[in-house]
Amino acid sequence: MDITVTVNKDWWPSPAKLNLFLHILGRYDNGYHKLQSLFQMLDYGDKLAFDINHTGTIAMSTPLKGVKDEDNLIIRAAKLLAAQTKTKLGAHISLEKCLPMGGGIGGGSSNAATTLVALNALWGTRLSVHQLADIGLQLGADVPIFVRGETSFAEGVGEQITPAPQPEQWFLVANPNVHISTGEIFTAQELTRNTPSMDWADYKFEETRNDCQQLVVNRYPEVAKLLQWLVHYAPSRMTGTGACVFAPFSDESLANDVQGKLPSSWQSFVAKGVNRSPLLEKLEKYNSVNATSDTN
Ligand SMILES: C[C@](O)(CO)[C@H](O)COP(=O)(O)OP(=O)(O)OC[C@H]1O[C@@H](n2ccc(N)nc2=O)[C@H](O)[C@@H]1O
Ligand SMILES: Nc1ncnc2c1ncn2[C@@H]1O[C@H](COP(=O)(O)OP(=O)(O)OP(=O)(O)O)[C@@H](O)[C@H]1O
Numbered sequence: 395m396d397i398t399v400t401v402n403k404d405w406w407p408s409p410a411k412l413n414l415f416l417h418i419l420g421r422y423d424n425g426y427h428k429l430q431s432l433f434q435m436l437d438y439g440d441k442l443a444f445d446i447n448h449t450g451t452i453a454m455s456t457p458l459k460g461v462k463d464e465d466n467l468i469i470r471a472a473k474l475l476a477a478q479t480k481t482k483l484g485a486h487i488s489l490e491k492c493l494p495m496g497g498g499i500g501g502g503s504s505n506a507a508t509t510l511v512a513l514n515a516l517w518g519t520r521l522s523v524h525q526l527a528d529i530g531l532q533l534g535a536d537v538p539i540f541v542r543g544e545t546s547f548a549e550g551v552g553e554q555i556t557p558a559p560q561p562e563q564w565f566l567v568a569n570p571n572v573h574i575s576t577g578e579i580f581t582a583q584e585l586t587r588n589t590p591s592m593d594w595a596d597y598k599f600e601e602t603r604n605d606c607q608q609l610v611v612n613r614y615p616e617v618a619k620l621l622q623w624l625v626h627y628a629p630s631r632m633t634g635t636g637a638c639v640f641a642p643f644s645d646e647s648l649a650n651d652v653q654g655k656l657p658s659s660w661q662s663f664v665a666k667g668v669n670r671s672p673l674l675e676k677l678e679k680y681n682s683v684n685a686t687s688d689t690n
Pocket of ligand 2: 500634
């Protein structure tokens with residue numbers, strides 16, 4: 395019999411990211427690409443809750459439409475953590491999904507990272523951030539950066555991370571309603587893979603680009619249309635391998651104004667860029683409450 399012993403209805407945030415730029419420098423022998431990118435954490439995303447049990451069962455309480463539980467990055471992350479730590483505990487996991495899937499804003503990777511960070515705390519398995527990031531890398535190139543939770547420059551396949559705090563900005567993120575597979579873009583023959591390596595100290599948004607953008611614009615007219623619309627209001631760019639595009643604003647109200655003009659066929663959100671992700675804030679709060687109750 396499966397008895398849930400701890401009911402924890404606390405929500406753990408699973409934020410989105412934007413690639414403020416994405417340069418492709420080359421390709422490794424295993425087919426993965428050598429990148430340079432600036433990952434901007436947002437204060438907006440999905441939410442996860444974990445009901446811990448003593449039977450070792452790991453399952454979704456809210457299955458994700460179109461994704462089998464065994465393929466869900468949340469379940470795969472929980473199972474990898476359980477295997478590595480040999481914990482006898484399990485979890486029933488609830489997901490409140492609001493990030494578009496396949497949008498280039500890292501939803502699945504962020505869900506996996508939140509699962510690793512939250513269960514490491516709730517199961518008391520005490521792995522280091524470094525160990526969690528290593529587990530995360532087995533699930534996807536972007537998972538380690540969400541585990542670390544800081545706006546950062548990234549290189550290698552995305553796993554070599556240097557924190558890079560950015561001035562506060564607001565972003566309008568719009569979804570052209572097309573699903574683009576990362577694999578499709580990275581295997582395209584016409585993708586350029588020869589951008590020279592950049593010194594982080596020289597970073598300026600306007601001197602960078604997304605090397606996947608031209609290819610996606612050529613293949614997906616909806617992305618082209620959305621970018622053409624947005625660029626009238628602010629410098630606009632695609633994130634990751636698409637499909638979402640974003641525009642930065644110095645002020646929330648400016649971002650809201652442009653969102654108000656966006657044709658309703660395109661879904662969008664306005665989010666604040668943050669240097670520390672809401673997941674880190676949540677973990678800190680959890681740890682401080684637990685440290686207090688430990689001493690009681
Ligand atoms: C390009 C980015 O979207 C930037 O945020 C990500 O690095 C992609 O991260 P992701 O979706 O977590 O990627 P993964 O799930 O690891 O890989 C999906 C596919 O993308 C390709 N891929 C990914 C990352 C990378 N540095 N080089 C690649 O060639 C590989 O073909 C891989 O099969
Ligand atoms: N928990 C999850 N949330 C979203 N997608 C998931 C999840 N688990 C598995 N997937 C699979 O991963 C695919 C990519 O989803 P995701 O939202 O991470 O894309 P993305 O935003 O383009 O990611 P990235 O920016 O890292 O390339 C989905 O189409 C889905 O099949």
